[in-house]
Amino acid sequence: MSDKTMNTVDTSRRNILKGGAAAAVVTLAPGVTLRTVEAAVTGPATSAKRWGMLIDANAPEGVWDLAVEACKTEQGWGPEANKSGKANDSTDPQWIRKVSVKDPKTGAKATLPVMCQHCANPPCVDVCPTGASMKREDGIVLVDKHICIGCRYCMMACPYSCRSFVHEDVKGQKPHMPRGKGTVEACTMCVHRVDKGQKPACVEALNKAGSDAIMFGDLNDPNSDISRAVSQYVTQRIRADLGVDPGVHYRGI
Amino acid sequence: MRSASRILSLTILGFAIVAVGLGITSPVQAGEVPMPNPAKAFKGEQCVEPNDVMRRDHMEFLKHQRDETLREGIRGQKYSLNACIDCHAVTSPDVAGGKVRTLKPFCAECHSYAAVSIDCFQCHSGAAQPGMGKQSALNPESMPADHDAKAMIAALESHLKKGADQ
Numbered sequence: 001m002s003d004k005t006m007n008t009v010d011t012s013r014r015n016i017l018k019g020g021a022a023a024a025v026v027t028l029a030p031g032v033t034l035r036t037v038e039a040a041v042t043g044p045a046t047s048a049k050r051w052g053m054l055i056d057a058n059a060p061e062g063v064w065d066l067a068v069e070a071c072k073t074e075q076g077w078g079p080e081a082n083k084s085g086k087a088n089d090s091t092d093p094q095w096i097r098k099v100s101v102k103d104p105k106t107g108a109k110a111t112l113p114v115m116c117q118h119c120a121n122p123p124c125v126d127v128c129p130t131g132a133s134m135k136r137e138d139g140i141v142l143v144d145k146h147i148c149i150g151c152r153y154c155m156m157a158c159p160y161s162c163r164s165f166v167h168e169d170v171k172g173q174k175p176h177m178p179r180g181k182g183t184v185e186a187c188t189m190c191v192h193r194v195d196k197g198q199k200p201a202c203v204e205a206l207n208k209a210g211s212d213a214i215m216f217g218d219l220n221d222p223n224s225d226i227s228r229a230v231s232q233y234v235t236q237r238i239r240a241d242l243g244v245d246p247g248v249h250y251r252g253i
Numbered sequence: 254m255r256s257a258s259r260i261l262s263l264t265i266l267g268f269a270i271v272a273v274g275l276g277i278t279s280p281v282q283a284g285e286v287p288m289p290n291p292a293k294a295f296k297g298e299q300c301v302e303p304n305d306v307m308r309r310d311h312m313e314f315l316k317h318q319r320d321e322t323l324r325e326g327i328r329g330q331k332y333s334l335n336a337c338i339d340c341h342a343v344t345s346p347d348v349a350g351g352k353v354r355t356l357k358p359f360c361a362e363c364h365s366y367a368a369v370s371i372d373c374f375q376c377h378s379g380a381a382q383p384g385m386g387k388q389s390a391l392n393p394e395s396m397p398a399d400h401d402a403k404a405m406i407a408a409l410e411s412h413l414k415k416g417a418d419q
Contacts, residue, residue: 041327041329042327043326044321136325137325144320145376171378173377173378175335178376181375195326
């Protein structure tokens, strides 16, 4: 019996003994108990959902630092994670970064965070020679570091320069986010939290600070907050002309 | 006559091979690599599978489930490296002065004996952290709703009754 079909109670004795979706203590005879345990299984991710974000670039500039710090803390990246203990600005990974832009004609300025845009047609996945660069059914683009060979072709292909290569030995990895020298990494949209029904760390940090500058939700659900917002406001996606269909939308740029 | 002598010589050779074979399987001799002796689990008495199954197949379980977790988003299944760490991580004077429980020395016990070169801990930290076993199959906290358990008990009991009738 595969783990995916464990939600039904099977009447086959063998399968029950092997373990179902439930936990149970069964008394077989006085003094003899049978205990089968199985954690609640969730998933798989399906294309019924399309996770996305809406970022309001009109928000006060300071909130983006909160988002970047929350990401570092949650995922364990940044100069503090270098085993050498030294920061190296030219090579240290950046999962999310604060970018300031200015229209030279009008002088209009904006500051916005840029991270993996979780494209529906991700160029990084197209070019990956090993299949490590992949898109989940629900639109989250990830690197399978188990088979990443560190060729960095995806970094060349990404129009947003949102992927980083780990150049140094690292320390202090989180249980949910293994990291190692020689692999490529990027924003995972906090997939470990999303699968538990939580929001990404950056969104939660802003919410705690009383800001909804980053909105997270299911773009496929017409009743979700994010779907309502993108239908109500004029939003842009960076380099929409490329046709990669990013899952991250922006307001005010 | 000639063939008979050949059979005889082959038989002698056979005995010689058996004798050499017995010599190899004799108890550990000086200079041999000692048998691995992995530490007893930090918590729990029974692993997710019987010990002999785990010894032979743990890598298949982990590899299979890591792909399902990462690529398909299926979480909370029976085999997880974090669950291994939760129960089997041990303190070692080589790691953080013995202050932190890590899985690496436990794995290395057999892997170095069997010359296994795979090392999960270039990326996975291997250090035990509070709350890590929450998704462990052996953790009572992660047990699902009671009604599932009751349905299963009922199904199992009806099965056992059927067996008693026959």
